[in-house]
Amino acid sequence: MENKFKQEKKQVSIFITAGYPKLESTVEQILFLQEKGIDFIEVGIPFSDPMADGETIQKSSSLALSNGMNLEILFQQLESIQDKVKIPLVLMGYLNPVLQFGLEKFLQKCQNLNISNLIIPDISFEIYTFKYKELFEKYKIELCFLITPNTSNKRIELISKKCKNGFIYLVSQNATTGQEKGEKDLSNRYEEIKLLCKNVPLMMGFGISDKQGIKKAHQYCDGAIIGSAYLKALENNFQEKFMADLL
Amino acid sequence: METTEKKSITQPDENGFYGEFGGAFIPELLALQVEELRINFEKCKNDVSFLENYHSLLKDYVGRPTPLYLSQNLSAKYGCKIFLKREDLCHTGAHKINNTIGQILLAKKMGKTKIIAETGAGQHGVATATVCALMNLECTVFMGEKDIERQAPNVGRMKMLGAKVIPATSGSKTLKDATNEAIRFWINNPDSYYLIGSAVGPHPYPQMVAEFQAIISAEIKNQLFEQTGNSLPTKVIACVGGGSNAAGAFYHFYDEAKVELIAVEAAGEGVYSGKSAATSILGSPGVLHGSLTLLMQDKFGQVTEPHSISAGLDYPGIGPLHAETISTGRVKSIPITDNEALNSAFELCKSDGIIPALESAHALAALDKIAIQLDDVIVVNLSGRGDKDIETYLNEELKMKN
Ligand SMILES: Cc1ncc(COP(=O)(O)O)c(C=O)c1O
Numbered sequence: 001m002e003n004k005f006k007q008e009k010k011q012v013s014i015f016i017t018a019g020y021p022k023l024e025s026t027v028e029q030i031l032f033l034q035e036k037g038i039d040f041i042e043v044g045i046p047f048s049d050p051m052a053d054g055e056t057i058q059k060s061s062s063l064a065l066s067n068g069m070n071l072e073i074l075f076q077q078l079e080s081i082q083d084k085v086k087i088p089l090v091l092m093g094y095l096n097p098v099l100q101f102g103l104e105k106f107l108q109k110c111q112n113l114n115i116s117n118l119i120i121p122d123i124s125f126e127i128y129t130f131k132y133k134e135l136f137e138k139y140k141i142e143l144c145f146l147i148t149p150n151t152s153n154k155r156i157e158l159i160s161k162k163c164k165n166g167f168i169y170l171v172s173q174n175a176t177t178g179q180e181k182g183e184k185d186l187s188n189r190y191e192e193i194k195l196l197c198k199n200v201p202l203m204m205g206f207g208i209s210d211k212q213g214i215k216k217a218h219q220y221c222d223g224a225i226i227g228s229a230y231l232k233a234l235e236n237n238f239q240e241k242f243m244a245d246l247l
Numbered sequence: 248m249e250t251t252e253k254k255s256i257t258q259p260d261e262n263g264f265y266g267e268f269g270g271a272f273i274p275e276l277l278a279l280q281v282e283e284l285r286i287n288f289e290k291c292k293n294d295v296s297f298l299e300n301y302h303s304l305l306k307d308y309v310g311r312p313t314p315l316y317l318s319q320n321l322s323a324k325y326g327c328k329i330f331l332k333r334e335d336l337c338h339t340g341a342h343k344i345n346n347t348i349g350q351i352l353l354a355k356k357m358g359k360t361k362i363i364a365e366t367g368a369g370q371h372g373v374a375t376a377t378v379c380a381l382m383n384l385e386c387t388v389f390m391g392e393k394d395i396e397r398q399a400p401n402v403g404r405m406k407m408l409g410a411k412v413i414p415a416t417s418g419s420k421t422l423k424d425a426t427n428e429a430i431r432f433w434i435n436n437p438d439s440y441y442l443i444g445s446a447v448g449p450h451p452y453p454q455m456v457a458e459f460q461a462i463i464s465a466e467i468k469n470q471l472f473e474q475t476g477n478s479l480p481t482k483v484i485a486c487v488g489g490g491s492n493a494a495g496a497f498y499h500f501y502d503e504a505k506v507e508l509i510a511v512e513a514a515g516e517g518v519y520s521g522k523s524a525a526t527s528i529l530g531s532p533g534v535l536h537g538s539l540t541l542l543m544q545d546k547f548g549q550v551t552e553p554h555s556i557s558a559g560l561d562y563p564g565i566g567p568l569h570a571e572t573i574s575t576g577r578v579k580s581i582p583i584t585d586n587e588a589l590n591s592a593f594e595l596c597k598s599d600g601i602i603p604a605l606e607s608a609h610a611l612a613a614l615d616k617i618a619i620q621l622d623d624v625i626v627v628n629l630s631g632r633g634d635k636d637i638e639t640y641l642n643e644e645l646k647m648k649n
Binding site: 047048049051052053054058062065070071072094095096097098099100101121122123124125126127130131145146147148150151152155171174175176179181 | 262270271272273274275276278279417418423427430431434435437531532533534535536537542544546547548549550
């Protein structure tokens with residue numbers, strides 16, 4: 001199997017919250033972003049208690065939930081556009097909604113939809129290894145692990161060895177989503193991480209909000225992911241302008 | 248070496264699981280913090296000088312051992328021996344300080360200077376603010392907006408002790424949301440020490456908090472032996488929010504099969520009223536705040552908002568040790584409604600001259616729900632005093648009269 005994320009060209013990805021701002025927005029947004037030339041899309045599964053997220057994604061999640069979004073509906077929406085979607089979709093969400101849906105059923109659905117990569121931040125590398133690895137392998141779904149600038153080199157090497165058909169998600173700084181702390185110059189650390197991950201695609205996310213942020217991320221990584229900034233644009237119906245400025 | 252001795256349920260496995268429940272379900276953004284904590288807790292928990300410090304502060308600063316008081320009036324009413332373990336007499340007015348003393352010593356050892364905590368009833372917030380003042384450390388407490396209103400006296404105490412109180416405005420604006428905010432702050436400030444207030448959260452927290460609270464049952468054993476010639480009661484009753492006072496009161500009895508352990512949960516306006524926090528009945532396995540435990544949630548895995556008149560029990564989960572021991576039947580859980588708890592609180596005031604915390608009143612109310620024999624020796628853990636709840640008590644008394 002080819003790694004879809006190993007590309008010559010530097011990647012740009014957008015995170016959206018499924019069911020935000022309207023229940024039907026998931027479908028519209030995926031097609032819109034694909035048309036704009038986004039390389040892959042992270043589709044966020046809303047959760048009531050998103051512990052690693054800042055205000056913007058928290059708000060979008062609770063609105064999506066009050067719109068009635070849930071995994072049954074999300075999979076229906078994704079099935080309805082299966083033939084039209086040509087770029088990779090990565091599902092991202094906290095573990096609990098997935099557990100209640102049934103992890104195995106969830107992985108099966110993903111496989112059927114040709115979604116081969118997931119980001120579930122609260123499955124730590126350790127928990128994955130001793131509890132969930134076999135099930136993921138059975139359905140050939142790969143969990144993309146997060147690393148941060150604070151993650152030790154040894155651990156980054158360990159994690160990068162596990163990455164075959166996906167990517168490593170480099171969280172730009174130790175912070176919840178949607179913030180640009182920028183208090184420390186991390187460029188040296190990013191260089192080190194780039195070397196440690198030289199055989200696997202590396203995508204940077206958290207706190208990237210515009211073209212300049214993408215450019216910076218691309219210096220060290222194969223791709224950059226925008227989340228909160230795009231959701232804010234969506235909230236104000238500025239997505240056309242946002243995309244025009246971005247690409 | 249192979250040991251033939253059966254492992255105690257109080258000890259989680261190397262991944263932090265108590266049977267099916269527990270673990271550390273944390274994003275990489277917390278991996279370093281939690282690992283650092285785990286390593287340092289392992290070092291300290293058997294360190295003689297650490298333990299000496301802990302015990303000497305408990306004795307001279309907190310005022311331990313707290314009395315084990317044989318209530319003549321309750322004993323006469325129920326026709327057996329009823330003892331109250333007087334955690335309400337701890338400095339700051341609840342058991343919470345046993346844990347904050349232990350954790351603040353650990354934080355000190357780790358060289359931490361900024362302490363964060365979540366609080367529901369405000370007792371843990373006050374206990375954290377207190378030890379931070381004692382150790383000259385910076386203290387930030389997250390508290391749900393709704394709890395700030397209903398536990399106003401404790402907000403004032405925290406502020407007087409020099410803590411910064413930050414309102415949590417998301418979700419139900421109670422303990423769950425304060426915990427979310429504390430975790431997010433910890434992610435953003437990885438150098439700070441998160442001093443969790445109950446036997447919840449990712450491993451090693453549930454184990455650590457249980458061990459710092461285990462002093463409660465260690466004392467009960469000694470005191471019962473002194474007073475009755477037998478160190479084992481027949482029943483121990485404690486309320487469960489996240490489960491720290493219950494874990495402490497049960498700790499040294501888990502492996503004594505003859506001692507019945509009763510965990511009392513808040514049933515709010517009735518277990519099935521839709522306004523309840525009876526997690527072990529309404530909950531199912533799920534992941535919240537870093538551990539796999541019993542959780543109140545809808546069929547899509549969204550956490551449901553609990554309700555209890557008592558801010559300290561108003562939480563949609565329970566600690567993983569309780570989830571495991573209730574699931575296996577070792578611990579029995581009993582739901583108590585808001586009104587039942589209120590009645591027991593008023594009764595204890597009149598019978599024994601003690602104003603209990605609303606949380607503790609739930610444990611007392613369970614006496615009406617269990618079969619009692621003449622030779623029963625029952626210990627009720629009176630986890631805290633009711634000063635913080637006076638306004639609620641007076642308002643409810645007015646309502647009852649009208
Ligand atoms: C007096 C008192 N008892 C009990 C509790 C419940 O917590 P836990 O279940 O951790 O003992 C609280 C929490 O705030 C409390 O203040």
